[in-house]
Amino acid sequence: MTTLTRQDLNFGQVVADVLCEFLEVAVHLILYVREVYPVGIFQKRKKYNVPVQMSCHPELNQYIQDTLHCVKPLLEKGGGGGVWVTRFWSRGFLFLQNDVEKVVVVILDKEHRPVEKFVFEITQPPLLSISSDSLLSHVEQLLRAFILKISVCDAVLDHNPPGCTFTVLVHTREAATRNMEKIQVIKDFPWILADEQDVHMHDPRLIPLKTMTSDILKMQLYVEERAHKSS
DSSP states (O other): OEEEETGGGTHHHHHHHHHHHHHHHHHHHHHHHTTSSOGGGEEEEEETTEEEEEEOOHHHHHHHHHHHHHHHHHHHHOOOSEEEEEEETTEEEEEEEOOEEEEEEEEEOTTSOEEEEEEEEEEOOSEEEEOHHHHHHHHHHHHHHHHHHHHTGGGGSOOOOTTOEEEEEEEEOSOOGGGHHHHOOSTTOOOOBOOGGGTOOSSOEEEEEEEEEOSSOEEEEEEEEOSOTTO
16 A cells, blocks of 8 residues: 555546536436436436436536636635635535535526535645555545435435525535636636525534445535525
């Protein structure tokens, strides 16, 4: 077993690639399971060796891909301070700057108040102790378990009110406000300061779903659910 630093494996790029691929699948599946969009726009695909539901709507798919493309440099290099948003069909992308600590899929009601937050809390170990031939296979197995857990999470969550939308939040570790123009990697996909109402949820119920520990990243997934969704 060899101990390697982040620089030895271009650590940031490896983690960013793995996470962006996983998060794309996870966002699609959350939107399907929580019925944010009609089931008719989803098709069954195979990811991580398990069946998942993925959107077949071109504009929504492009929006999710563009969102993650904008997040990728932050996963690779880090960022920092503020709350930013770009809108799509009243669905949004919000950026809570502060190097990425959390990625959060937020489901909003008709008044754009959060009813659920799927929180992917991400940490990265300073050193890697890995066997390179088994690393990605091991991580894929761990991520598969997350996908399976998301696919059945409606069993532990209350129904959402009709007409919900969604947003994606990214929490980072300080220092990128002054670099936002450099981080904006897609033209016409700007960072915009978000409203507090898109972010705050009063006294939510916390539901742990899954945790993982690997040599390139640690992650846990939990849901914050508003107590009274209809009010």
